[in-house]
Amino acid sequence: MNEVNRRFRFPIYFKISSAIFLVILVVVAGMSCVTLKRTAHEYKQQVSETGSLIAGMIADYSIEPVIMDNYSSLRPVLTDILASNEDVVFIEVLDEKGVPRVDAVWQGSDRTRESPDGITGKAVEVTSPIVAYSRTWGQVRVVCSLNRFHQAVASARLSVMGIAVVSCGLGLLMASLLSRAILTPIRNLVDHAHLLSKGDLDTPINVQSSDEIGFLAITLEGMRVGLRQFLSSVARRAMSFEGDLHLFGFPAVLCLARTGGRTGGLVLEKSGEVGVAYFQDGEVVDAAFQDKSGKNALYEFFKWREGVFKFSPGLVPTRTTIDLDWPALILEGARQVNDMVVFTHVIHSPDLIPLSPRRNDRTGDLLDPNDALEHLLDDEEKKVLSYVDGVRSIREISRLESRDVYEIYPHIYRLVAVGLVQVDEYESSQGHSKDLDLGGDGPARHAVDSGKVIQFPMDRVGNIGR
């Protein structure tokens, strides 16, 4: 019911304009009715007065014919009066005894109608005495029809009703148009506000209106532009990020620099040594470190355990020495790493359960079985990947492979670097209630920086700056 009410709720402007219109209509119709009634009353009086006048004139003219019994001279006169006045339907001349002396004269040729007494209510009857020489000689009886009057009244009523109906329709139409004219820009503004609330600062608020709504739209558009500028400045600041490799790891930094299609140079420094990885629209196109350049220089950075980095948009690449696509580049870089410290920096414990973000956790099926990354993996990496099912821990995988757990670490590291596998303590503990205690032996126990969780899946970097 509430849904229905919401659906059919009329706009307030429509209600207001309709109410105003209805008030005007009622007032005008009421005035028309009052005027019509007054006019009808006056018309009736007019007919009555006209009838009296005619009767009086006939009475004057009838004096001698009545006194002298010369009624024949009255008939053509009465006939002429009837012919010249449609409202007079009946004339009768009576003598002093009340005896009709001239055949009653009817309007038109139809004499089969009812008697004059029978048309009371539809007519006005007036009588005028025939007085002369201090004596009443008879009287004239005139009946004036109110048919034309009633027809005129009926016609006027119809006209008023017709005008009222048409006005009603026009009023509702105008109210609808008026409310639409007001509501349409408001709805547009509401839509734009929704877009703004969703973070869309790129759609301009283009509401053309010269009234207050237009003023509101201009204000809202100013707010959008201001927000956009503000966020742009925030984004610009975000683009010049910097940090410690010990915290992020180089693959994660690369992913971060790549995100947003940046162009610039990622400057890395370790123990006084400085190298640069150049980005063009988010792709690594060049690198330089010591006397190395290209991917050889880039692969050196993967081996760094520590150091600081800073992305500088001002370092625009001037050449292209690296043309590998991104996954291949990352995978190859990760393969260059053979440092357990680096591995444990990502894989905190052999009891962690590697997850495949590309696999449906419920069914176990690969979401994208034909992923292009598969062909980049070598046989061992593929084999390790095949054991990743969201249930087995790294240690269990190593047992299945009948290999030492530390031999599995490099493969897991590479799979994590290219995003095919995710190692997440939280996810692992939630899914299997496994104890995070590294337990047992292994380099993880003494190599892991507790509390420092390195995440560098490519789709977890965020969208800032895009």
Place this chain on the structure above:
Amino acid sequence: MKGCRICLVLLILGACSGQDVAGTGQRSLVVRTALMEPEAMVYARAFENRTGIKVEVVRQSTGVMLSFLKFERSNASGTTIDVLFGGPADAYVIGAREGLFEKYLSSERANIARKHMDKDGCWSGVYLGSIGFAVNPKRLGELGLPAPACWADLLSPKLRGEISMANPVSSGTGYTVLATLAQMMGENRAIEYLKALDSNILDYTRSGAMPGKLVGLGQIAVGILFSHDVLAFRQQGYVIDLVFPKDGTGFEIGGIAIVKGTEKLDEARRFVDFMLSAEGQSLYAAMGEFRLPTNRLAAIPVGAVPFSKINVIEYDVTWAAVHKDDLLEQWVSATGAAGGE
């Protein structure tokens, strides 16, 4: 008694003319008459019974009839009147001069004196009637006055508001009185007389016979009208006396004429023939009217006063017609009375 006579006449005429009625069928003829309606209707019904031609009678004063005829002529929309019947002949003389009438030399004119008709046949006289005073003896007794014997007696101050005569503008009777006095006294004296008489006049009626009825009803003491109308009222039972002025009185020749342009010319001629005939004019006597017939062969009504017994002036109908506008203008100017219609 009068009703019985009328029925008798109609029965006789109907019996005599039954074949004509059957052979001719119903035809309508519009007759405008200055005669009183009941009387005119009798002549019309008699004519219908004789000829089978249906007659529609409309009573109007002579002046009104002539004015209406002129009005129709000026509108050039054709006439709705076929025959003019009754009323003083001076109006007919005027109508003939203005070409309003068809010329018709009826064979019945052989029995009518030449001075009582138009030599060209535009109109013919159907009856004669002299001007007289209708007197209500009871009313005069209340006023303490004797019956007026001459025109001068009507100027008595005691008769203020007690006299009525027809309006000369609308009524042929009224104009006959005016023309009679003008011919008797001369125009100026007649106008002065009528101006003096005006103070005693209660009302100028549209109908010539109306003053007689008012006298009979006791509304006034004296009326000036044609004697045959006075006698007719007395015949109807009104207590009314007829007095002829000793110093002379005028008379009317009641005319009949066919309206020019009528579509019913044959029927109109037959009606004229009938009313000029001895048979038609004998109806005056048969139905108790007191008009003097112009046809020498027609019966003179019993009780009618022949011209030989009263002082009748040589009333010149043509003079009256020629001077009508001038006389009426002077009279209106002197009395301030308006015309009838």
